[in-house]
Amino acid sequence: MNLCPCGARGDGSASCSCTAQRLASYRAKLSRALLDRFDLVVAVPRPRATELAAGAAEASAPVAVRVALAREALAILPLRRSADADALLTRAVDRLPLSGRGRARVARVARTIAALAGTEEVQAEHVAEALAYRSPQELA
Numbered sequence: 001m002n003l004c005p006c007g008a009r010g011d012g013s014a015s016c017s018c019t020a021q022r023l024a025s026y027r028a029k030l031s032r033a034l035l036d037r038f039d040l041v042v043a044v045p046r047p048r049a050t051e052l053a054a055g056a057a058e059a060s061a062p063v064a065v066r067v068a069l070a071r072e073a074l075a076i077l078p079l080r081r082s083a084d085a086d087a088l089l090t091r092a093v094d095r096l097p098l099s100g101r102g103r104a105r106v107a108r109v110a111r112t113i114a115a116l117a118g119t120e121e122v123q124a125e126h127v128a129e130a131l132a133y134r135s136p137q138e139l140a
C-alpha cells in the first residue's frame with residue numbers, strides 16, 4: 001500500500017498533498033489487529049530510472065532453488081532456536097507491544113530466515129531480522 005492516499009509520501013521526488021486529517025483517517029484503516037496478521041512489512045521506495053534499467057540483481061532460478069531447499073529442510077526437521085534467539089524473542093515480547101500472534105509470526109519468519117541461510121539453528125540475528133520486518137506502527 002502507499003504510505004498516504006496521494007502516494008507521494010516517502011518519495012523524495014514528489015510532494016505529499018495529504019492533510020493531517022486525511023492521513024490519520026487513511027492510517028486508521030490499518031488496525032493493530034490487521035497489521036498483526038502480516039508476516040512482513042517492508043517499505044519499498046519507488047525505483048529510479050537507472051535502477052529499473054539495471055535489471056534484476058539476482059536471477060529468479062537460483063532464488064527458487066534456495067527457497068525449495070529451505071522448505072525441504074524445514075519440512076524434514078523444524079529448526080530450534082538457540083538460547084540467545086529465545087532470549088531475544090522473550091525480550092521483544094516483554095518490551096514491544098507484540099501479541100501472541102505477533103510473537104508466533106516473528107518466530108516463524110526467523111525460522112525461515114535461518115533455513116534460507118542454511119543454518120541448523122535459529123540464531124539471535126535471525127530473530128532480530130524477523131523483528132525488523134514487523135510493522136513500525138505495531139512496534140511503536
Ligand SMILES: [Zn+2]
Pocket residue numbers: 004005006007008009015016017018
Ligand atoms: Zn500524500
